[in-house]
Amino acid sequence: MPTPLDRAALEQVFFEARTAHKFTDQPVTDETLHALVDLCKWGPTSLNCQPMRLVFVRGAEAKARLKPSLSPNNADKTMAAPVTAIVAWDTAFFDQLITQFPANPNMRELFAGNATLAQDTAFRNGSLQGAYLMLAARMLGLAAGPMSGFDADKVNAEFFAHGAWKTNFLVNLGYPDPAGYRPRGPRLAFDAMARIV
């Protein structure tokens, strides 16, 4: 029977975790990126679908390709981050259900014949997976700096010319420099967001 994680773990992932705007020079290695994916991939999704796609933009040349898509206030910190993950989804994710959800071999057709259902499922589950990525990063001692301030059409054109993958959001990754933290925003009270019936 699982018991609550200790307070230090809850603090690292939620209570004291912060969005990082500045990172140390410590690189994020291939090994760490593989460990990150191998951890977050276990998060739950509907029908075990796995629409999330990731491009870890790390090299100077690749970073330069990303720069024109960024909002001015996100450009410098993203260029300086050790890695920027493009969190995307695959519009043809349902082609993989035959191997990922073998219990029902008819699932592919359900999505292939219903574009709205496919889009909603990809966006919902791709976003869940993006959240798993960020919390998994925190669990591994990394910090995440997610952003919606960029031009998704430009990122898609630059990185996904094939047209099948769509950008959801960006996440800077690295080891945090607390000097870059900003004042923490408030959160809604329980009664403003939840009820028990």
Add this chain to the structure above:
Amino acid sequence: MPTPLDRAALEQVFFEARTAHKFTDQPVTDETLHALVDLCKWGPTSLNCQPMRLVFVRGAEAKARLKPSLSPNNADKTMAAPVTAIVAWDTAFFDQLITQFPANPNMRELFAGNATLAQDTAFRNGSLQGAYLMLAARMLGLAAGPMSGFDADKVNAEFFAHGAWKTNFLVNLGYPDPAGYRPRGPRLAFDAMARIV
């Protein structure tokens, strides 16, 4: 500087965590539900927006209101679960940005004047918050049983007659009975979902 959580914590949240289809009789108290919300609410969102809304369906009468919306294969296990969370989003989430993101008092108008941006932002961030909810539950020793197999229009009509909240997905919550676990689905290999550039 954060360091990786120990292996047991990684197992509890990801490596060994399972979708629960059966729970023990141990109730989920008000205190636990408050602790769950107070933990997951700290997950990151864009502009500190907080579109997620939660209805914790726990009482027999409330469960009976939910039952007609469920797919046949989800009905019995959901009726038997200690709590079923309706994870929804508030279409008017941007009304709270003035208090939740005081750094820029013009953000409300950005969303109020752009229905597509508002919808995408609510769905994306409401889904991120739903993922935080599930992983926070696991961190507190609970198990989650998320579902997309239900009629969202029926849930909306029954629980959100005001029309402002929209159902995203459902999550059964409780203390797991491992007898209800199903064979674990596979996951995509790194190269099928990620690349480093």
